[in-house]
Amino acid sequence: MPQYKLHYFDIRGMAEPARLIFHFAGQEFEDLRYDRQAEWPKVKPTSETGKAPWLDVDDERIYESLALTRYLGRKFNLAGKDEMESAQIDSIVDTCKDFFDEVQSYLSVKRARSEGNLEELRPKYDETCKKWYTYLQSRLDKAKSGFITSKISWGDFLLAEGILTMQNFDEEFAGKYPKIVEYKDRVYSHPKIKEYIEKRGDLLY
Amino acid sequence: MPKYKLNYFDIRGFGEIPRLIFNYAGQEFEDRRWAYPDWPEVKHESETGKSPWLEVDDERIYESGAINRYLATTFGLAGKDPMENAQIDSIFDIYKDAFKEAAGIYMWVKSPYYNQVPVFYHEIVEKQYGKLEDMKPKYDEAIEFYWPLVQKRLDKSGTGFFVSKLSWADFFLADKIETAMNLDENFEKKFPKMIEYKNRIHSEPKIQEYLKNRKESFY
Numbered sequence: 001m002p003q004y005k006l007h008y009f010d011i012r013g014m015a016e017p018a019r020l021i022f023h024f025a026g027q028e029f030e031d032l033r034y035d036r037q038a039e040w041p042k043v044k045p046t047s048e049t050g051k052a053p054w055l056d057v058d059d060e061r062i063y064e065s066l067a068l069t070r071y072l073g074r075k076f077n078l079a080g081k082d083e084m085e086s087a088q089i090d091s092i093v094d095t096c097k098d099f100f101d102e103v104q105s106y107l108s109v110k111r112a113r114s115e116g117n118l119e120e121l122r123p124k125y126d127e128t129c130k131k132w133y134t135y136l137q138s139r140l141d142k143a144k145s146g147f148i149t150s151k152i153s154w155g156d157f158l159l160a161e162g163i164l165t166m167q168n169f170d171e172e173f174a175g176k177y178p179k180i181v182e183y184k185d186r187v188y189s190h191p192k193i194k195e196y197i198e199k200r201g202d203l204l205y
Numbered sequence: 206m207p208k209y210k211l212n213y214f215d216i217r218g219f220g221e222i223p224r225l226i227f228n229y230a231g232q233e234f235e236d237r238r239w240a241y242p243d244w245p246e247v248k249h250e251s252e253t254g255k256s257p258w259l260e261v262d263d264e265r266i267y268e269s270g271a272i273n274r275y276l277a278t279t280f281g282l283a284g285k286d287p288m289e290n291a292q293i294d295s296i297f298d299i300y301k302d303a304f305k306e307a308a309g310i311y312m313w314v315k316s317p318y319y320n321q322v323p324v325f326y327h328e329i330v331e332k333q334y335g336k337l338e339d340m341k342p343k344y345d346e347a348i349e350f351y352w353p354l355v356q357k358r359l360d361k362s363g364t365g366f367f368v369s370k371l372s373w374a375d376f377f378l379a380d381k382i383e384t385a386m387n388l389d390e391n392f393e394k395k396f397p398k399m400i401e402y403k404n405r406i407h408s409e410p411k412i413q414e415y416l417k418n419r420k421e422s423f424y
Contacts, residue, residue: 048354049299060288064302067294074287083278084264090271095253101305135252 004029006068007043008053009036012165012203014065015053017158018072023196024157025076066093073154080149089155092139092148096162099132107169129166133177140179146186160187165205209234211272212250213257214241216318217380217422219269220257223276225376228415230280241321270297277373289368296355296367297377303351307343310334315388316423348385352396359398365405379406384424 004022008015010033022029034040034052044050047063054061055068062068070090073079080086106125109116136159139148147156163184167173174181188197209227213220215238227234239247248254251267258265259272266272274294277283284290304312310330313319314337319327334340355378358367367374382403385392393400407416 048357049302050350051302057288062288062291062295064295064298067291067298070294071287071291074290083275084261084266086278087266087271087275090274091266091268094268094270095255098253098255131254138252 002058003056005032005056006030006053007032007034007047007056009034009040011205012161013053013205016161017069017154018053018055018065020157020161020193020196021069021072021076021078021154024078024190024192026192027076066097069154069158078152078154078157080153081151085149085153088139088149089153092136093155093158095132095135096159099128100162102128110169129176133180137179140183146183152187152190156187157193160184168204206232207262208260210237210260211235211257212237212247212260214239214244215422216424217384218424221380221422222269222273222373222376223257223259224419225380225412225415226273226276226280226282226373229282229376229409229411231411232280241318270294273297273373273377282371282373282376284368284372284374285370289372292358292368293372293374296358296374299354300351300377300381303347304344307334307340308347311337311340311344312384312388312424314340318423344388348389348392348395352385352399356396356398359402365402371406371409375406379403387423 004027006015006018006022006029019031021027022031034043040052043052047054048061049063051063053065053068054063055071057071062071070079073089074086080089103125105114105116106118106121108114109118109121136148140146143149145151147153148159149155160183163173163180167181167184188194209232211220211223211227211234223234224236226232247256251258252265253267255267257269257272258267259275266275274283274290284293311334314330355367359365362368364370366372367378379402382392382396382399385396386400
């Protein structure tokens with residue numbers, strides 16, 4: 001059995017889908033969480049990309065959250081039933097990443113992390129949400145399984161995490177996208193991750 | 206055999222890898238391309254508002270990474286195991302992250318495609334990112350960060366390929382080296398081993414015909 005070490009901050013963020021995979025699979029792993037102020041400045045130079053998360057698998061290292069999550073997804077049979085399903089997972093997950101890149105500025109202002117005019121940013125934010133969640137819903141409708149492919153996958157873990165974050169930032173979200181929130185709840189209620197989700201506590205993002 | 210149709214701009218950009226893979230495999234496909242000014246119209250066809258997308262019979266795959274990975278797996282250009290594939294995925298995502306925002310916009314502004322879009326886009330760009338000379342340092346920084354990282358992995362691999370054999374990673378990196386050369390005439394001097402690597406990959410017999418006949422694309 002290889003030794004797994006996940007390196008990240010003490011947030012859900014880009015590493016939580018990987019943590020969910022480990023818990024789903026009942027696979028032990030070292031869950032390293034660096035304090036951004038106290039520890040990260042010393043740890044950052046050890047990252048060849050200057051970024052986190054990364055995953056150590058024995059003495060090999062995988063940078064980039066999607067690369068490492070996909071790797072774990074494949075390893076633990078959470079990557080779709082065939083290559084087309086794997087491709088759809090990849091596709092939807094990358095589109096989700098694009099979505100968060102685009103709404104980043106709005107969410108950042110909302111969290112008062114940066115300066116800006118919420119009223120001005122709002123229309124673009126609403127439009128971007130509508131486009132993305134309409135697409136996601138269409139893929140859920142197409143799969144008919146309650147997940148984005150024929151059974152639960154690493155893609156569902158990642159998407160659920162994103163939806164939780166949106167709910168935490170946007171109090172209107174559940175009202176606007178109830179079926180999407182239902183989907184998230186369905187993912188989180190899977191017996192193999194339910195307990196971990198309940199125990200992990202409320203992290204904003 | 207399924208029917209394949211690639212939908213993308215008439216540039217290399219993030220659509221060239223599928224074209225290379227299809228040609229490598231000797232697989233027929235429809236290579237739909239549009240010019241920048243036509244994009245606002247075409248955009249409505251895209252469920253995500255983005256391109257490229259690949260049609261495989263009546264299914265669609267959006268996102269270049271997903272397309273590349275799917276075609277590579279189908280046509281024998283994936284890594285030999287999940288760890289090799291993870292390294293390929295990683296270097297691809299690292300590129301996208303490194304050349305975001307100012308570094309990426311610089312590439313567009315410097316390209317011949319910039320003048321194909323309405324002037325009001327130029328105003329938006331200048332407002333957010335400044336002028337070309339403001340963006341260049343970010344671009345240079347991305348180059349100085351990315352290519353040494355690639356070299357490190359090539360050295361570690363020792364096969365002349367990014368992983369144990371030819372993969373879509375090599376097509377991708379060779380393509381981006383070509384782009385880097387178009388953007389900076391000093392790139393060749395700064396990274397001679399990268400030029401060697403690119404030339405080696407582009408000498409792959411199965412893509413010669415395609416490379417010889419394809420038209421120039423700035424990026």
